[in-house]
Amino acid sequence: MLTVYSCRGAGLLRHADPQSGEMPDDAVWFDLVEPTVEEDRLVERIMGVAIPTREDMREIEASSRLYQEDGASYMTATILCQADSGQPRTTEVTFILAGSRIATVRYEESRPFSQFQVRAGKPGAGVDDAHSILLGLLDAIIDRIADVLERVGAEVEQISGQVFTAEIGQRSERDKDYGRVIRSIGQQGNLIAKIQESLVSLSRLAGFFAEEAGRNGGKKDEKAHTKTIAQDIRSLSEHAVALDNKVTFLLDATLGLVSLQQNTIVKIFSILAVVFMPPTLIASIYGMNFHAMPELDQPWGYPMALGLMLVSVAVTYAVFKWRSWL
Template sequence: MECVVYEERSGRSETVECGLDDEACRLVLKRLRGLGDGEFGWVRLIDPAEGELVQLAQALGLHPLAVEDAVQARQRPKRERFGDVLAVALKTVWYVEEEAAVETGELMLFVGPRYILTVRHGAVDPVAEAARRLEADPSMLRFGPLSVLHAVLDVVVDAYGEAATTVRAALDRLEDRVFSSSRVDHTEDIYSLKREVREFRDAVQPLVPVLPGLLGGLAEEERPAKVLPYFRDVADHLHRTDTEVRTLDELLTSVLDAQQARVGTWQNDDMRRISAWAAIFAVPTMVAGVYGMNFEHMPELGWSYGYPLAVGLMAMASGFLYRAFRRNGWLHTSGSGGSDTEPNAVPGPSEAVGDLALAIWMTASAGFAFYVANFASYDKTYGTVAGVIVFLAWLWITNLAILLGLEFDAESARRRAIAGGLPRDEEPYVRPRETRTWSDPERRRTER
């Protein structure tokens, strides 16, 4: 328990020595009974025991229901009038960044004619900051106990604004993660932050209708006209914070919807890739299945070029499907699901490199298949040596085709990076998959 006595005109303060806990209440009450003209007392309690508060309340004439509210500390923001005592319940709010959580406490104020009693529950102490502000501006003490009420309200509402700013920063960081190129589901984080914002809103919103009429229950002589603008200023700050908190709640709902839409897009992309690869492998499977039935009368079974023709047909069909699916964005993740290029766009140098790599690989594969088909007609010794040489040549040409394909991807990434604003003199190469969130107009600009 703490007690400070203020003199309204001079602004001087006197701290009452409360002594031991069992003597504190008696000493505080003794000093309050001896208040002189122009003096008022401020009694501060932190998580008081019920017996301590009841003893003090009986001496100050507080209503038992108000005392019960102060002890239980589970009240919504409100104001009540008990005789000549104004009771105000507030929620204190602070944001714990390490846990990404909004924590709340409770503060109960009893404003009497010549005293004010504050009962705090929670880790954050707005009372100490309010006392510091009154010491820095002693002219406010001319309003008596209402000056303390204003100072405490001002500190609590300012804390609301700081917490809203911190939550806004956390929401901005969460939005950046949701709309980044990584495929991570942040639904749980969004729900967690939304739950904290709802707790924040439950602390702020009920106070909005309370604050404008806070002094309405006091008599004219108890609420000087000059103090009203200060309370209106606090009410204005509270209204802005309430609007900010409601906006945060709505933005979190929109972010959650966007996250669900992105998850659906990822699933559609996966299904498109699976379907594209299934279609590519379906062609050789079909051809091999037809010629693997071993019927006695089938075309080209006795033809020496039947095998290379079948292999070449499978390679050409698969290559054509691969190229078609890739051009239409079915073989990589796309933010919009559309094509990488315009339908009638003229192929650029990078596309020509990709086509060349595909043509070289298909030609080498067809030649290797032709050699294998005629292997039985060659001399065994020379045919084996020649087969090894042909295989190595095919392997080398395949590696060359892969390198040309990588060059195609790198050149495409370079052009997209420069079109996205990266200076030409800097290293512009980025992973192609990082462009999957680009829209169709952005992709079209890279191909012009």
């Protein structure tokens, strides 16, 4: 899908399907979402640049993601998407700056883009050229990451409360809770890892764009805006690292509690085995049925054996209590 925008009154004006009519002369932004071959060729003809394929966008080398070609700047970043679902993903987005125009190529719907399109569609939004569109999109992407990190932080705090202040209930319920906690920790850790991946690529993109703006004599406010974006990315990266460390700590603590719980169960079975060892020994002795055992022929033999068993259990239990093993 191809969407075309022009700048009108410091805001964006969206045009109808460009394939059904003439392309506006003042078109500034070409937003390609899962573009067809015809849409790629149309934008290439208007902007005079090549549109990278999805395979090209997935290259991880810096030289394949951030470069200049035919007077145009190609910048590819990894963007977080589907962050509110149970299966967050990352997708590649390429920004192409060619003269006074910009093209974006993506293969996933992204909330920052839709939010920016709504906000920039209002008059006086401060969007008047391709560079301001790029900076506005970066702001929207960073704001989205900040919101997701804030939500992750709140959920990590909630998990922390469940781990360290949970009331002791039935063992089966407690085991089930620990399993749910571990799954929650894993989900948050996975989301943080994808955020960090996105922030690394955005940091490289911001640095490349700042160098290009400085080399081409960009506006002073654009340089300041780019510097602010780089600082925001740096602070979010530090926050993501802190959350990642906390998630790792919570995972280790939860696994430690599970081990303690298992050790407690093993301890109980070990104590029961030791407590019932003396009566088992007594029962084994009198179960041998030797003819030379006079107790077998006495009427008090059976009560005596039971009494010895009870006394051995009581003595063993008393020793355990005295040594504080129980």
